[in-house]
Amino acid sequence: MRLVQISDAHLHAVIEARSRAGVPWRQFQQVLSAVKAEQPDIVIFTGDISQDESAASYSLAVQAMETLPCPWYWLPGNHDQLALMTAEHPLMGEVDVRPWRILLLNTQVEGKPFGKLGSEQLAKLQEQLEQDDRPTLIAMHHPPVDVGAVWMDAIGLQDRDAFWELISKYPQVNIILFGHVHQAYAEHHRLGENTIDVYGCPAMADQFLPGAEQFAIDEASRPGYRIVDLSWSELSGSEWQTWVERIE
Template sequence: MRLIQLTDCHLHADRHARSRIGVPQRQLERVVAAALRLRPDLVLVTGDVSEDRSAASYAEAARLFSGFGCPWSWLPGNHDEPRLMAECRHFDATLALGERRLLLLDTQRIGEEAGELGVARLAALDERLAEDTRPTLVAMHHPPVAVGSAWMDALGLRDAAAFWDCLAGHRHVEAVLCGHIHQAFSGHGPASAGRVPVYGCPSTSDQFLPGSIDFAVDEAAWPGFRVIDLGVGKLETWVERVAP
């Protein structure tokens, strides 16, 4: 089974609106075209679909994602308006991945850049993990680990320690997928939780400069997406870049 992750599209109602160095609409169209050639079985969009929180931007995103011809799902990022997203397409909590499951978590804190699960969402996650011990992937917008950029690490998942405490009791979590960071990333959680791999994904729009102390755009890096191939007892993943 092939899962493709897209993230941080930052679309506007105005299809010609520019970001810092590109046009998000055009960038996303090219990323979708490249990802389509890899024939995904499922497409996952890990938040910040819209920049202006407009109904038109979500409708356009849904149109493009539906063009894959396979199931797709999304979750909200800090820039998103969940009500408008849900009106356009419902949110999934759990998706089947053959012999695996994919759990989608909402880490949005309304009006804030950083994310948080909170007590109720963590309790629900604990219950969902306990009810089924098949190999499980977890997807969220905010990274639950430091990525090495000081400004971005201040805007990650605030209750990451509680998240990993939850996962420590459920050793069937195979990987965590996140957005928000606008760059390729590979890391892992703490040893106490089994050093679960954590994978970040390039944005379909502008990229952020890895390892930066302050906010910086990586003008040399192209938009991209992550490919996750799932076989019996194995997971392989890599990043694809697309000329803007």
């Protein structure tokens, strides 16, 4: 099964509006065109759909996403307006892609750049993992790890310690995808005897400079997306391959 992750489109109601290093609507269309050519089975949009928090920006996004040849799901980022999102397209907490399952977590803290799961959502996550031991991929907006950029690490997932403590009890969690960082990222995160692969995704809009102490745009990099090919067999169990593609 082929999953494609897209993230951080930062759309405006006005399609000609510019960002720091491009035109978000144009970049969004270019990325979606490339994603369609990958023949995905599912697309996950990991937040920051809108920049101006307008109803029109979400309407534009949904109109474009509906041209995908597969089911798609989204979750909010720190820039998003949850009510406007759900008015256009529902939020799902779980997607069944047997033999895998995908859990979509909302890390948004309204009005804040950082993220948090909170005790209620962590309790629900524990319940979900207790009930089903199939190979699991978790998607969220905020990174649950430091990515090496001082300013970005300060606005990641604030209750990550509680998250990792919970996850450490459930070896069926194989992969975590996140957005927010506007750059490719990969880490093999050790939890006792288990290893979880943690991946960040390029933005559909501007890219951020890796390793920067302060906010900085990576003008040499291009918008992109992440491909995750998931498989499972009786002999080898869960397997996956993942890589990042960028538009020209």
